[in-house]
Amino acid sequence: MTDPGHLVDELVTELPGWLPSQRWFAGKDRPVTAVRPLGATVLIDGDPQLLHVVVEVIQGDRQEPYQLLVGRRSHPPEIASSSWIGADGGLNFYEASGDADLTALLLDKIVAQGRVGPLVFEHEPGAELTGGLRARPITSEQSNTSLVYGGQYILKLFRKLSPGLNKDLLLHRALQTAGCEHIAEVVGSITGELAGEPTTIGMLQVYLPDAVDGWAMATTSVRDLMAESELHPEELGGDFAGEAERLGTAVAKVHADLASALGTEPVDADELDRTVKAMADRLDEVAHAVPELAEHVPALRASFDAVRELPPGSSPISMQYVHGDLHLGQVLRTVGGWLLLDFEGEPAAPVAERHALRSPLRDVAGMLRSFDYAAQQLLVGQPDDPALTERALEWARRNRAAFCEGYALGAAAPLGDPREHGELLRAFELDKAVYEVAYEHANRPDWLAVPLAAIARITHGGE
Numbered sequence: 001m002t003d004p005g006h007l008v009d010e011l012v013t014e015l016p017g018w019l020p021s022q023r024w025f026a027g028k029d030r031p032v033t034a035v036r037p038l039g040a041t042v043l044i045d046g047d048p049q050l051l052h053v054v055v056e057v058i059q060g061d062r063q064e065p066y067q068l069l070v071g072r073r074s075h076p077p078e079i080a081s082s083s084w085i086g087a088d089g090g091l092n093f094y095e096a097s098g099d100a101d102l103t104a105l106l107l108d109k110i111v112a113q114g115r116v117g118p119l120v121f122e123h124e125p126g127a128e129l130t131g132g133l134r135a136r137p138i139t140s141e142q143s144n145t146s147l148v149y150g151g152q153y154i155l156k157l158f159r160k161l162s163p164g165l166n167k168d169l170l171l172h173r174a175l176q177t178a179g180c181e182h183i184a185e186v187v188g189s190i191t192g193e194l195a196g197e198p199t200t201i202g203m204l205q206v207y208l209p210d211a212v213d214g215w216a217m218a219t220t221s222v223r224d225l226m227a228e229s230e231l232h233p234e235e236l237g238g239d240f241a242g243e244a245e246r247l248g249t250a251v252a253k254v255h256a257d258l259a260s261a262l263g264t265e266p267v268d269a270d271e272l273d274r275t276v277k278a279m280a281d282r283l284d285e286v287a288h289a290v291p292e293l294a295e296h297v298p299a300l301r302a303s304f305d306a307v308r309e310l311p312p313g314s315s316p317i318s319m320q321y322v323h324g325d326l327h328l329g330q331v332l333r334t335v336g337g338w339l340l341l342d343f344e345g346e347p348a349a350p351v352a353e354r355h356a357l358r359s360p361l362r363d364v365a366g367m368l369r370s371f372d373y374a375a376q377q378l379l380v381g382q383p384d385d386p387a388l389t390e391r392a393l394e395w396a397r398r399n400r401a402a403f404c405e406g407y408a409l410g411a412a413a414p415l416g417d418p419r420e421h422g423e424l425l426r427a428f429e430l431d432k433a434v435y436e437v438a439y440e441h442a443n444r445p446d447w448l449a450v451p452l453a454a455i456a457r458i459t460h461g462g463e
């Protein structure tokens with residue numbers, strides 16, 4: 001077996017310049033100071049060669065591990081130019097997730113089960129898989145890299161790694177065991193090693209080729225509304241409210257299954273204090289980075305403090321595992337109904353925070369924010385038009401209400417209709433909007449107006 005040492009040395013010298021150009025790299029807010037190899041496994045030897053590499057990316061006082069698939073060969077494959085990293089011994093090396101000749105091996109290893117160095121390939125008990133399929137990376141915006149094998153399976157390679165079992169896999173397995181119908185079936189996984197701990201690096205699920213994501217469906221409905229200036233949302237052929245209601249029921253059922261599979265914890269006054277403190281801390285941090293938020297800080301702080309004033313025991317909602325970053329882009333409409341995807345939580349949150357038990361109202365708040373986004377997105381960058389803004393708000397109101405009604409139908413007692421917990425729900429929505437301010441500031445500055453407008457509206461008593 002070729003010693004990968006030289007290639008890895010070359011790789012880490014190129015990575016500081018190359019990483020920031022990758023969509024999935026989460027550290028674009030500051031320069032990469034250095035990259036240190038943590039491990040390299042040869043998966044295919046010779047020409048071509050395939051390596052699995054784990055590196056530590058150092059950005060000042062921040063150090064985070066990432067995984068890469070690295071290909072090296074004399075005949076260049078047809079891959080995106082952004083995948084080329086450098087050259088070693090006359091051979092070019094590149095990020096290999098787009099090289100179907102090489103990635104076919106990952107599925108085949110899961111089908112066969114077994115170990116290569118520290119990497120363990122497994123399928124789920126009872127899963128019957130077909131190998132020999134070629135993969136293509138999906139093209140949608142994502143924080144990880146997913147490969148679709150022959151339209152049958154989708155393998156998500158987690159980019160930023162945290163030691164241990166990934167929350168996405170943990171929750172999918174728990175929901176599957178509970179018989180939940182609202183997830184895509186998990187059929188396999190790849191485990192590596194990080195800080196001496198077995199660590200999830202990949203998750204294989206059944207791929208649903210005919211599914212449409214919630215964001216695409218909702219924004220189509222909004223586009224219909226904007227084109228039909230005489231009609232109200234409920235009069236539209238493309239009215240989304242029926243889907244929003246079914247989506248609410250699906251989310252409530254997932255929450256109920258997560259609670260029964262992984263348990264709950266009661267909410268006490270200390271917990272409410274911690275919640276408010278976390279929201280206030282996030283507000284301070286984001287306001288420091290985004291000056292546009294400054295004028296809203298006092299009203300936001302008052303909304304968060306109001307949660308602390310809630311009478312003890314007034315919130316009957318227990319803490320439990322939740323999705324953590326629920327929005328319309330994380331749900332798929334299949335012929336059989338709605339599925340929820342990607343249970344990792346907010347990409348920027350530290351792993352301990354992602355695993356913390358939370359109120360399920362946070363997911364409800366995330367989805368309510370998403371209805372606002374879907375309604376407003378066509379207006380981004382357009383001159384102010386109060387009539388169009390009102391139509392967008394009307395669409396959002398209708399679908400937010402339908403979602404909550406659907407949630408009440410599927411919710412286990414005592415949660416019921418989320419709107420019954422108005423004060424808390426409002427605080428969670430505002431907290432999510434503060435997160436979005438940071439997200440848009442860092443990723444899509446043109447969209448910053450969407451969460452800022454929502455903050456202004458909600459803190460002035462609107463929906």
Ligand SMILES: Nc1ncnc2c1ncn2[C@@H]1O[C@H](COP(=O)(O)OP(=O)(O)O)[C@@H](O)[C@H]1O
Nearest residue numbers: 140142143144154184205206207208329341342
């Ligand atoms: N089982 C599936 N069937 C069809 N499409 C899927 C499936 N799982 C994920 N996708 C598509 O892949 C995209 C990214 O998946 P996701 O798990 O959200 O990745 P990330 O964590 O990187 O954001 C989704 O928005 C969806 O369009």
Ligand SMILES: O=P(O)(O)O[C@H]1O[C@H](CO)[C@@H](O[C@H]2O[C@H](CO)[C@@H](O)[C@H](O)[C@H]2O)[C@H](O)[C@H]1O
Nearest residue numbers: 142143325327328329346347369370373436439
């Ligand atoms: O899907 P990710 O886990 O990467 O989530 C991040 O990106 C989302 C955008 O792609 C971002 O979502 C925000 O924009 C959506 C519209 O594009 C909207 O539906 C969401 O409500 C809004 O929060 C998400 O916040 C971020 O974590």
